[in-house]
Amino acid sequence: MFRRLLHTRSGQSIAFAFDIDGVLLRGSEPIARAGQALRILNENKIPYVLLTNGGGSLEHERTQFISEKLQAQISPLQIIQCHTPFKTLVPKYKRILAVGTPSVRNVAENYGFKEVVHPNDIVRYNPDITPFSGLSPDQLQKLAKNIPDIDTVPFDAVLVFNDPRNWAGDLQIISDLLNSERGMLNTMRQQNSSISSVPIYFTCNDLLWANPYKLNRFGQGAFRKLVHTLYKSLNPGQKLSDFILGKPTKLTYDFAHHVLIDWNNKLQNSDNMDKLYDIDSNIQQILPPLGEECPNEKSPFQGNVFMVGDNPASDITGAQNYGWKSCLVKTGVYREGDKLGHLKPTMIVEDVCEAVLTALDKYHS
Numbered sequence: 001m002f003r004r005l006l007h008t009r010s011g012q013s014i015a016f017a018f019d020i021d022g023v024l025l026r027g028s029e030p031i032a033r034a035g036q037a038l039r040i041l042n043e044n045k046i047p048y049v050l051l052t053n054g055g056g057s058l059e060h061e062r063t064q065f066i067s068e069k070l071q072a073q074i075s076p077l078q079i080i081q082c083h084t085p086f087k088t089l090v091p092k093y094k095r096i097l098a099v100g101t102p103s104v105r106n107v108a109e110n111y112g113f114k115e116v117v118h119p120n121d122i123v124r125y126n127p128d129i130t131p132f133s134g135l136s137p138d139q140l141q142k143l144a145k146n147i148p149d150i151d152t153v154p155f156d157a158v159l160v161f162n163d164p165r166n167w168a169g170d171l172q173i174i175s176d177l178l179n180s181e182r183g184m185l186n187t188m189r190q191q192n193s194s195i196s197s198v199p200i201y202f203t204c205n206d207l208l209w210a211n212p213y214k215l216n217r218f219g220q221g222a223f224r225k226l227v228h229t230l231y232k233s234l235n236p237g238q239k240l241s242d243f244i245l246g247k248p249t250k251l252t253y254d255f256a257h258h259v260l261i262d263w264n265n266k267l268q269n270s271d272n273m274d275k276l277y278d279i280d281s282n283i284q285q286i287l288p289p290l291g292e293e294c295p296n297e298k299s300p301f302q303g304n305v306f307m308v309g310d311n312p313a314s315d316i317t318g319a320q321n322y323g324w325k326s327c328l329v330k331t332g333v334y335r336e337g338d339k340l341g342h343l344k345p346t347m348i349v350e351d352v353c354e355a356v357l358t359a360l361d362k363y364h365s
Helices: 001-005 034-043 059-070 083-091 104-111 119-125 137-143 168-179 218-232 250-269 273-277 312-322 353-364
Strands: 013-018 049-051 095-099 115-117 157-160 200-202 305-309 325-329 348-349
Touching: 013 353, 034 083, 034 168, 034 325, 034 353, 083 104, 083 157, 083 250, 095 104, 095 168, 104 115, 115 119, 115 157, 119 137, 119 168, 157 168, 157 218, 168 218, 168 305, 250 312, 305 312, 305 353, 312 325, 348 353
Parallel strands: 013 049, 013 305, 095 115, 095 157, 157 200, 305 325, 325 348
Antiparallel strands: none
16 A cells, blocks of 8 residues: 555655664664565655664664665665764864774775774873773784874874774873873873863764663763763863764764755656665765754755654654654563653654654655
8 A cells, every 4th residue: 555655746845864773773683664664665765874883883783773674775875974074174284193993094084084083092102191091902903903093193083983892992092182282192281261172073972872781771871971071170160162972962863864855856867776785886875064053954855754762862863853743662671661751742653664654655646
């Protein structure tokens, strides 16, 4: 019924943004009917993006994995990971400290950053900088690079790509750079200020997250609190000025909205769908400067974008604050009967497929 209905309608006035974990996948396994939901949208050229606070890998690696699991075509141009907006910072910063798992070095280099330094490289350069890092010499040989000019070329920014794995060492190194003399390692500025010597960007502000353990664990939001506390201790009376990305921030929703519009333009104007989904096709993605607003009234969807998520705090809050509609599914964090407070999802449904079919039935024209 839905396919016949969709094929008789003209124009595209609806779009979707999907969280991944708890909506499309549970861990590495597909959630029932998730692939069916995406295939319905693909067959009818209805635009959607994947919007996740996860990261640590390249966009094409993540979409290829999800495509195979769900048996649905997904382009790397359709995913916004927590650090995807960092692509727009490449022209702005030359040397960056890329904080996170060892894999973020490869991500940053593929984005186009000219000089990428991981905290492990600094530990290898001088282990006394982080006496409590916990990294063994064997680990440093395997994970770190020797960078000859590490102490003679200034850093331009600190970018936290995903949750750090070596908190003690990373906190020390980040604090050193934030309070350095113009980004130079082994220096300390004399003045106190709320403006750090180099800017710092975080990609998620979740204090806690759920893993197989029965109690929630600290996330990047907890790490950020420690960075702020240390900064204030070294700069009495000053609160660190930083940048936060990820759901539910407006920065990320504006960025995702731009990506969604760009994908829609490509989708509706393409006469070769296989090329559109081919990771080797070199189709250029049009990305906005970070922070560029994307008002709903200037969007082809006029606010008719559905954020489908399982987490009220990030997915539903972000959509509600941004002016998008929202579908709260019961396949992840949310459980029926959970208190939602001031949050008012457009709909609460069993799964992502029900969200898609209900939205198309009620709102697509």
